[in-house]
Amino acid sequence: MSGINIDGMTSLYGLAGSHIGFSPVPGNFNAISGFIGYNSVMIPVNTQKYDIHMILDALRILNFKGVFIDTPHRCELEQILVSKTDEAQLCGAVNVVRIDENGFHGHNTEISAFAKAFPVITGEQLSGKRIFLLGAGGIGRAVAMACAREQCGSLAIANRTAQKAHDLSSEINRNYGDVSFAAELNDPDAIHSFYNAEIIINATSCGMFPSINVSPLPERFQPLPHHIVFDAVYNPPQTKLLQIAAEKGCKTYNGKDIMFFSSLDAFQWLTDVTLDQDAENKLFESWKELIYNI
Structure with missing residues (x-):
């Protein structure tokens, strides 16, 4: 250069x-x-x-x-x-x-950055995809808006504070049509949304250094080989979530780029x-x- x-x-x-x-x-x-x-x-x-x-x-x-x-x-x-x-x-x-x-x-910059980065990193488009997103604040909010703006097929949002996920889903639906819904992790419907998803995205800080042995997913939520698993955390490069997903045969990516x-x-x-x-x-x-x- x-x-x-x-x-x-x-x-x-x-x-x-x-x-x-x-x-x-x-x-x-x-x-x-x-x-x-x-x-x-x-x-x-x-x-x-x-x-x-x-x-x-x-x-x-x-x-x-x-x-x-x-x-x-x-x-x-x-x-x-x-x-x-x-x-x-x-x-x-x-x-x-x-x-x-x-x-x-x-x-x-975060909506545009994620919307541009995801297809470059993964080779997959967000458009038309069924997405399960963990996290509704900070980067999670930007990721959710990017997915909706790129016309994802559906967007389930799970968050530790359930009301925050409901509020974000409602806002997305006002801006982009009826595409998003909140998924409470203790609700059986959330498990169905998770396994039906094509893309799993972690936009929480779970798994970030120094808490590297923590996964944002409860144990009953186990990635399947058809899932594309993307973790916005990049320190460490392979988080606990990505380790679990890789062992299940998933394609895995972190958010460094x-x-x-x-x-x-x-x-x-x-x-x-x-x-x-x-x-x-x-x-x-x-x-x-x-x-x-x-």
Whole structure:
């Protein structure tokens, strides 16, 4: 990839958060900039001791054009945005902010990132598929919206707090038609929905390091060979759920590559630069070489 030459015309972007030392976001953003020859750079800004309004005001004074928002600031943005994209509205959260003379504009990359990542990672389309989703908050909400937007055949949502799954299903049905329903794990109907599904997706934190011996599924829910099992968790690369599914003969995938597509969506939205499919493919191959040493 081409290098980045920083000069007085370089557009500045930031990653703001408290645990950003190992985040791939700046590296991804800068790799895209270098690849297409766009004069911009993203730098990490450790901001855990400051409120997000102060941070954004400081970045605007320094002529930053935008910022990727990491924890703990995502939940603090609502009152200071002058606009939000449809994706941010649907997710109920913002993870990217564009800065201009009119103020701060919010976006969320997670719906687009999952919708793009899933077929690339698995070779399967979401369209028309029967999906069983574990998790209704955070990434689970984004995954649910992506599945509905991509016109899945049906979407069963199970969540530790059952009401949250009911609320999300109702919202999806208002936006996309009667496609989703809540599946309470202690309900016999949930077992039927699980075994009837073609795709099982975990969008909870169950199985994430350090709780690596935990599966989000109760023992009576056992994947079958026809299931495609996707775990948004990628640390460890093979979670307990994926181990169990692999032993049952399922095709299994983790969510590590979602990070690339999230960075790609953030770059294009922040810079208003659209990459063609060939450029996206080449960048993704470079990402895989870097991450997987292939």
